[in-house]
Amino acid sequence: MATKVEVKQLLEAGVHFGHLTRKWNPNMAPYIYMERNGIHVINLYKTVAKLDEANEALKSISASGRKILFVATKKQAKDIVAEKVANVNMPYITERWPGGMLTNFVTIRKAVKKMASIDRMKKDGTFNTLSKKERLQVDRLRAKLEKNLGSISEMTRLPGALFIVDTMREHIAVKEAQKLNIPIFAMVDTNSDPRDVDYVIPSNDDASKSIDIIMTDVTNAIAEGLAERKSEKQSDNEGKESAEPKAKKKAAAPAEEPKAKVEEAPKEEVKAAAPAEKPKAKVEEAAKEEAPKEEAKTEAKEQADDLTKIEGIGPKAAEALTKNGVDSYASLAKAEPENIKEILTEASSRMAHLDPTSWPKQAEMAANGKWDELKEWQDSVKGGVE
Known part of the structure; x- marks a missing residue:
């Protein structure tokens, strides 16, 4: 586990330096320690606490397999962000924020696919059949797309979160x-x-040293989440491989049982006919005892499902649903969209605009293990949310 950043390190990096007092936003008052020489000083103890909170959330998002989009277009931040984020294989925007990047994601994906089509043209020889002027135009278009959108070429769905330097x-x-x-x-x-x-991570967003230390700590947390996800996948694969030989042995074992039954048959003929009905009662009692166990198993399966894999559900929406008893794919599949809407609206007014109409349908596919079908639905119908 990576070591947590300390107040002394933040102090040395100048994270505590704020803006001039006349430029302050009053809503930042809880995070300001004092004023010195006309400049506000940020409370670094609160910075450390908020940074740890953000890191935990980022770690869980990356562990769930969702992407985190980093945005930093200012000169002193773009190179640092690009270097740090590339190490954890996350998308980033460092040149210019393309309008509609999120709200019009389908169109942005078309531009990204245009880059891939140009690359295919160069591989299959179609590019060489073009005139010199056309080749020059295509090269310029490819360079422009690569500059603005090259870092998000592998982001096939909307991100699970945004990390911004300077809001x-x-x-x-x-x-x-x-x-x-x-x-x-x-x-x-x-x-x-x-x-x-x-x-919120209260910090100086102008100094390169301040940005560097915060980004280093954040990307370390993301890397931990990715490592956890990788280890879980490996353990799941090992479990499946070990389960297969056991299943084969169990399938082969019952083939020898009929012989034993044939040998015991003459001994059983001596018994009276009346007691033969007793095993039926025992079977019925055993069935009644096993029924609650099976119900308990189904209830256990319905627990601890990751609702954020449903398109349109973010971490806060998932938390609101879980608090109200909708904590599994099966329970979400049975829920009415109107009831879901009421839960979200009561939890936060910012979630009142969400449309949960398709959530039960997606949850039903997830509950039945139809992940490929769910992914195809998200990509083709809605554009998807990762």
């Missing part, structure tokens, strides 16, 4: 994420509004 500069990304109810993690300076962010 004032990336206000369009914040608005799009809020509209789709995607959790927002952000480095928030004293001039920004923390109410727009789900997981």
